[in-house]
Amino acid sequence: MRLMKHRLTNSLALRLLLTTVLALAMVFAILTLGIGYLLHQHPDLLDAHSLQEEADMLIRGLRFDPAGRPVSITIPNQAQWLYTALPDDTKYRLLDTRGRPLLSSEPGGQALSPAGKPFDPALRQFEIRIAGHALSVHTFDVGPPHNRYLLQVAGSLRLGDVLRRVFTMQAEKALTFNLSLALLIFAAVLFCVFHHMLKPLRRASQETEQITPRSLGVRLTLDSMPCELYPLIESFNDSLARLEKGFQVQQEFLAAAAHELKTPLTLLRAGIEMEDKLEDKSALLREADLMARHVQQLLQLAELSEIQNYQFAPTTLASVAEETVGYLQRRAAMAGVEIELILEQKPDSTLADASAVFVLLKNILENAILHTPQQGTVRVLIREGEIRICDQGPGIQPQHLPHLFTRFWRAPGNRYDGAGLGLAICLEIAQAHGWLLQAINNDEGAIFKLRWRA
Template sequence: MRLATLARPGSIRLQLMLAYVAGLGLVLAVATVMVLYVFDWDSPDTTAKKGLTLQAGWIEESIQYDAAGHPVRLDPEAEAAWIYTHIANDVKYAVLDGRGKPLFGSAPREVLMPPGLEFAHLPSIAHLTIDGVPFTVLTKRLPGKGAHYYLQVAGSDRINTLFRRSIVRPIYKAVAWVSGVSLLVLFGVVHLTLRRSLRQLQQASRAAAQIEPSNLSSRLDTHGLPSELTPLVEAFNKALDRLEHGYRVQQEFLAGAAHELKTPLALIRGQIELGGTSDRAALLADVDMMARQVHQLLHLADVSESHNYVFERTSLPAVAAEVIAYLGRLADRRGVTLRMSAHKQDGEPVLADRSAVFILLKNLVENAIRHASAAGTVLVAIEQGILYVQDDGPGIAEQDLDKLYVRFWRGADRRDDGAGLGLAICHEIVATHGWTIEAGNAWPGARFTIRFPKSAVAGKSPVMEEAA
C-alpha cells in the first residue's frame, strides 16, 4: 500500500525520489565514462598506450643527466630500474640521441624500432615482435638541453593483457559495486528522510480536513515542518483567519437582522390585530423604520468584507462636498447649517474606496445633524492627515465613549430611530482602510476624528499590502 502511495502521480515524495535517482544515475554514468576513458579495457591499443605512458613518466623521473645536460643512465635505485631488471622479457626501454643511436636502456644498444622503418619516420605508437613476443612501443621526445633525445618504452601484449585483467577490470568492477551499494544506501536514507520530513505535512493535511464551520478557530501547527513548507501552512492559517472573520460577520449579521427586524414587525402586527390599520401614518412610520434598519444592516454586511472594496485615488474634499449636498435637505428640516473647511494643500488624494468613504462621512454627518443644537452648525474639516466631523450639541457622556462602535448599541438620550449601526459601519470602514477613528467632546458638541497615515497618500492600502 505504501508503494502505491509512493507511485501516486504528483506526489512530492515521488518527484524528489525520482530526481534523486536521476541525479545519482547521472553521477554513476559520469564515473563509468571516466573509468572507461582512463583505463578503456575494451581497447588493447589504448590500454597499452596508457600503460606505456605511465612507464615513460617513471623513466623520465629516474634518468640521470651529466653536467652538460646529456642523459647518461637510469638511477639504479629507482623503482623503474627494478621493474626493467626483473621482468625484462616483457617491458623494455631505450634512450636514443637525435639520430636514433642508442645511449642506454634495458638492453645494451637496443633500438625498439619495427623492421623496415626509419627512425625519422617512427610513429609515436608502433608494434614489433621481439623473440617471437608481440610488443607495443611508445616513442617520445625527452626534454634535454641543446641536443634532441628520445625515449622508447615497450610492453609485451601479454603484460598489457595481464594489466587489463588484473588491474583495470577489478577497478572497474569495484567502482560499479561501490556505486551500486552507495546508490541503494543513499536511496534508503533519502527515503527515510523524506518520509520523516513529510510526516508533519501529512498530519497538517489531516488536521485541515477536519476543520468545519463549527471549529473554524482551529489552526494548523507549524512546529516541526520543513522551512520550505512553513510559509504554505502559515498562509493557510491566515486564510482560516479571514474565513473565520467572514463567517463570524455573517452570523452576527443574521443574528442582528433577526433581532432588529423582530421589533418593528411585532409593532406592525399588533397595530393590524388591534384594528389600527386606519392609522396609515403610524404604519408607514414603522415600515420606514424597518426599511432604514434593513438598509443599515446591508451596509454593515457590505463594509465588513474587505474584498468588496475597490481602492483608487480619492479626493476627500470632493466626497465631503457630495455628502453635504446629499444631506442638505435633512439639515434644512432640522435647521442645521452644514459647513466644510478644507485648504487646497490638504486636498491631496488618498487611496480609498470612494463609495465606502461616502458612507463613512454620510453616517458621521447625519449623526452630527441629529445631535446638533437647534439652529446649530456641523463642521466637516480636512487637514493634513486628519478629517473630523464636529457638531455643537450636548456632546457624548464619558461612560458612553467606549460603547459608540458596538453594534446595535443606543444611547439613553437617542433622538432618532436608527438601528444603532451607523458608527459600527464607520468603524468597519476605517479599520479596513488602515485608518483610526477617535470620538471625543469639543465643548461644545462632539467631534469624530479620522486619521490616515502617510501610506494612504503614498498609494498603499492594508488590503493591497495583505494581498502582496
C-alpha cells in the first residue's frame, strides 16, 4: 500500500495531468471572473450588445417594394410580444435621412431625439425619458449610401436591468457548468493521451523487470520510444552489455579454473596411491577426493548458471525422480538409511532439462541421507506439480533457513565435508526452470519442496 502511494505521488503522468488541469482551471477561473466583472461593472456593454442584436433582427426582417422602399418588418413571434406587451420599454423606428418615420413599433411613432432637441441623424447614441422611464436609443444605418435609411432601436434601462440580472444569473450558472464539464472532459482526454504517450515507458519497465542474471542478453527496444529518451535507453543497454560481458568473463574463468584443476587433482591422487612410503594415504586420498568434488561442483555451478547450457524437452519428472532414487539406493544402504518412493499422483510431462533435474534431486537426496540417522527413512513424495523430499534428521535451525541456498555457506559446526555449493546448484537449476524450491521443518526433520507448473 505504501509502495503504491509512493508510486502515485511520484508518477510523471499524474504530475503532468494535475499541472495541466490546474493551469486550465486557473484560466477558466480568470475567464469567469473577467466575464462577471464586465457584466457587473460595465452593464452598458450588455445593453449595447442587446440593442445591436435587436437591430440585426429587425434589419433581417425588412421587406421592400419593387421600388426599393421599405414596406414592412417581419418579426419573429418570440420577439413580437415585447413590442406589444411592453410598448413603453422597447421601441423601434425606421426613418429616412430627414427623420421622417416610415415604420414604427407603435402607430404614429415619431423619430426619437433628446428632450428639447431636433432630430439629428449624426447622433448615434443618447437617452430619452418616456412616461418617467429612461430609455437608451441607438441609431443604425440600413441600406447602401445612395438609398440609406436609419433604424432607431430603444430599450428602457429598467428592462435592461431586469434582463441583465436574469442573463447574468443564467450565464454564470451555464458558464460554471460548461467550464466544469469541459474541465472533466479535458482531464479525461488528457489522461488517455498521457496513458498512450507513456505506453513505451511502461513497456520498457516490463522489459526491465524480465532482466535477470540469466537473461542479460535482453535489450530494451527503442520502438515508439520518445526521442528524448533515446540517450537514457541506449545508456541502459550499454550498461547491460558491459554487465553481460563481465558476467560471461566470470563464468568462463570459473569453468576454465575448474577444468584446469581437474587434471592436476587426478594426477595427485594417482601419485598418492602409487607412493609406498606414505604412512597415512587414506587422509590424503580423502582430501584429494574432497578437492575433486569441490572442483566438480564449481564446474557444475559455472555450467548451470548459463541458461543456454540447458536442453529443455518434454520430461516426466516422476521418471527422473525414480531414476535418482535408484541411483542412490546403494549409498543409502551403506549409510543404513532407506529411501521410500511414494507416487501419490503421476504428474504430467513438463518442459525441463532431465540431466539438470537429476543433479538437483541427487544433491537434495544426498543431503537427506547424510542427515538421517541409521534405520531412518528418507521419503520422496511425488504428486501433481510437486516433489517433496523428507528426512528424519535434526531439522534446520530457523536462523539458518535464509542462508541455506547461498553459495559457499555452511552451517556453523557442520560435521560433514563440503564447500556449500550443493544446494546453491539446486537453486540455480530450479530458477532456470522457473520453479520454486524451498526448505521447511516438520516434526520429523526437514522437507525440501520443489514446485512447478505442469
